[in-house]
Amino acid sequence: MSKGPARNEKLLKDLAKLIGEKKVSNKIPDLISYSHDYWPISFFWFLEGSIPSMPDVVVFPESVEDVVKVMRYAYENNIPIYPYGGGTGVLGGAVPEYKGIVIDLKRLREIKIHDYDLYVEVGAGTNGMLLEMYLNKKGYTLGHFPQSLYASTVGGWISTKAIGQFSTKYGGIEDMLLGLEVVVPPGEVLHFKPNPRAAVGPDLKRLFIEAEGLLGIITKAYLKIWPYPEKRVLMSFGSDSLEDALNSVRNIMRRGAKPAVIRIYDKIETKKWFYMVKKAKNKVGTIIILEGDPVLVEAEKRIVEEEFSNAIPLGEEPVKYWLEARFNVKELSEYLPLGIVIDTIEISVPWSRAVDLYNDVINAMRSVKGTLLAFAHASHFYPQGVCFYFIFGGIPPKESSPVEYYREIWRVTMETTIKHGGAISHHHGIGRMRAEWIMQDLGKPTFSLFRKLKKTFDERNILNRGNMGL
Numbered sequence: 441m442s443k444g445p446a447r448n449e450k451l452l453k454d455l456a457k458l459i460g461e462k463k464v465s466n467k468i469p470d471l472i473s474y475s476h477d478y479w480p481i482s483f484f485w486f487l488e489g490s491i492p493s494m495p496d497v498v499v500f501p502e503s504v505e506d507v508v509k510v511m512r513y514a515y516e517n518n519i520p521i522y523p524y525g526g527g528t529g530v531l532g533g534a535v536p537e538y539k540g541i542v543i544d545l546k547r548l549r550e551i552k553i554h555d556y557d558l559y560v561e562v563g564a565g566t567n568g569m570l571l572e573m574y575l576n577k578k579g580y581t582l583g584h585f586p587q588s589l590y591a592s593t594v595g596g597w598i599s600t601k602a603i604g605q606f607s608t609k610y611g612g613i614e615d616m617l618l619g620l621e622v623v624v625p626p627g628e629v630l631h632f633k634p635n636p637r638a639a640v641g642p643d644l645k646r647l648f649i650e651a652e653g654l655l656g657i658i659t660k661a662y663l664k665i666w667p668y669p670e671k672r673v674l675m676s677f678g679s680d681s682l683e684d685a686l687n688s689v690r691n692i693m694r695r696g697a698k699p700a701v702i703r704i705y706d707k708i709e710t711k712k713w714f715y716m717v718k719k720a721k722n723k724v725g726t727i728i729i730l731e732g733d734p735v736l737v738e739a740e741k742r743i744v745e746e747e748f749s750n751a752i753p754l755g756e757e758p759v760k761y762w763l764e765a766r767f768n769v770k771e772l773s774e775y776l777p778l779g780i781v782i783d784t785i786e787i788s789v790p791w792s793r794a795v796d797l798y799n800d801v802i803n804a805m806r807s808v809k810g811t812l813l814a815f816a817h818a819s820h821f822y823p824q825g826v827c828f829y830f831i832f833g834g835i836p837p838k839e840s841s842p843v844e845y846y847r848e849i850w851r852v853t854m855e856t857t858i859k860h861g862g863a864i865s866h867h868h869g870i871g872r873m874r875a876e877w878i879m880q881d882l883g884k885p886t887f888s889l890f891r892k893l894k895k896t897f898d899e900r901n902i903l904n905r906g907n908m909g910l
């Protein structure tokens with residue numbers, strides 16, 4: 441048992457007795473580590489020297505039985521409990537707002553490949569990169585590459601409805617999910633079998649996708665896998681306008697081709713990713729990766745070339761550069777301490793509203809006093825529409841604090857998205873940051889139903905209390 445100051449010693453002792461001394465801690469460094477996730481607001485707390493959400497105890501279960509024991513204890517004693525994966529969520533979804541127990545799932549990390557049936561059975565705490573490396577060694581891929589791959593976990597992916605950079609071919613985590621094991625209050629284990637499809641009542645396992653730890657604790661998942669791609673083709677193009685590039689991709693989608701990666705950068709962001717290509721000047725750059733069976737890849741290549749015939753081909757260099765740099769993420773920790781506030785906001789919208797929404801959000805961000813830069817890329821595509829990923833940076837004016845400036849940018853972006861009928865989140869989820877707008881996005885009756893559902897699953901509201909506004 442890790443010894444810390446006399447902070448809720450009874451809780452620590454009880455939990456140690458239940459699951460073992462080596463699986464519990466109330467050491468101050470642990471409590472601080474688990475007091476936040478990757479939400480910029482929690483960075484601001486650190487910069488101000490405050491820790492408003494320190495848990496009482498952190499537990500590290502090593503089996504589903506451990507999770508059941510902790511859940512039962514929390515339920516019987518009415519103690520809040522917060523599931524924690526990699527802590528890479530960017531909206532405060534894992535912040536232990538009401539103190540209590542943080543349950544870190546990372547020791548649940550067994551991996552078993554079922555290669556004949558083409559799926560993997562994997563512990564919810566398994567690290568994304570380690571899972572992908574393991575699959576690659578055996579000749580497979582999951583096809584799921586969120587930018588946080590090195591630090592996020594399977595349970596976190598499902599709980600936030602994550603999506604990876606290769607989504608146009610492989611889909612989001614919801615498309616990969618075949619089955620689940622979940623512990624729900626007061627301590628029941630639900631098991632959803634990994635069948636290819638089932639029509640046996642409503643598909644209840646889907647309730648846990650983007651439930652952000654409010655309905656249960658995921659302990660295991662069954663995910664689809666693919667043979668490692670035989671062939672890969674890299675392409676890039678420069679279009680005259682964002683509208684032209686979006687139209688090319690819309691047509692590719694309509695024809696049923698599925699490039700693994702498509703990323704359209706607006707003119708500002710094109711400067712970053714196409715800096716080495718002179719012809720990209722003043723263009724909207726698109727990078728594309730095709731992969732898989734050589735016959736399919738060849739057919740898709742033809743479709744892409746046809747649909748981008750109104751653009752200039754810009755070669756492989758920008759794509760190679762992106763492949764090298766795609767997991768580099770250090771801006772937040774570099775800029776925030778310097779007083780420069782930066783963040784990203786993703787939303788989705790049908791094709792018919794895409795260009796208008798892009799223009800309105802960029803203008804709304806720029807209209808907030810202090811903004812230095814606002815730009816975007818589109819990086820996930822569907823026959824019906826697109827996900828935009830907005831990036832902003834600014835120095836708060838004298839009259840407002842960094843947090844006030846930050847919240848104002850979020851407010852104008854959320855309101856503009858709602859005005860256009862878009863979804864206020866495409867893949868980061870709601871957490872504590874977007875809770876203010878969830879009812880507006882879903883509508884009051886739907887949100888009330890969600891509230892009832894939460895009450896049915898968790899009548900004492902022990903699971904991630906306060907998250908998503910519940």
Ligand SMILES: Cc1cc2nc3c(=O)[nH]c(=O)nc-3n(C[C@H](O)[C@H](O)[C@H](O)COP(=O)(O)OP(=O)(O)OC[C@H]3O[C@@H](n4cnc5c(N)ncnc54)[C@H](O)[C@@H]3O)c2cc1C
Nearest residue numbers: 525526527528529533586587588593595596602603653658
């Ligand atoms: C630099 C960076 C890049 C990112 N890029 C992407 C990206 O490309 N695509 C994308 O989708 N997201 C991205 N994200 C966001 C984040 O990585 C994802 O939301 C990821 O799915 C979170 O996983 P995690 O294991 O870190 O979860 P955590 O942050 O630990 O938790 C997220 C939420 O899920 C709940 N939770 C965690 N594990 C469980 C479980 N086992 N059972 C029940 N609830 C659980 C938590 O309570 C919390 O509400 C990025 C984040 C960062 C910091």
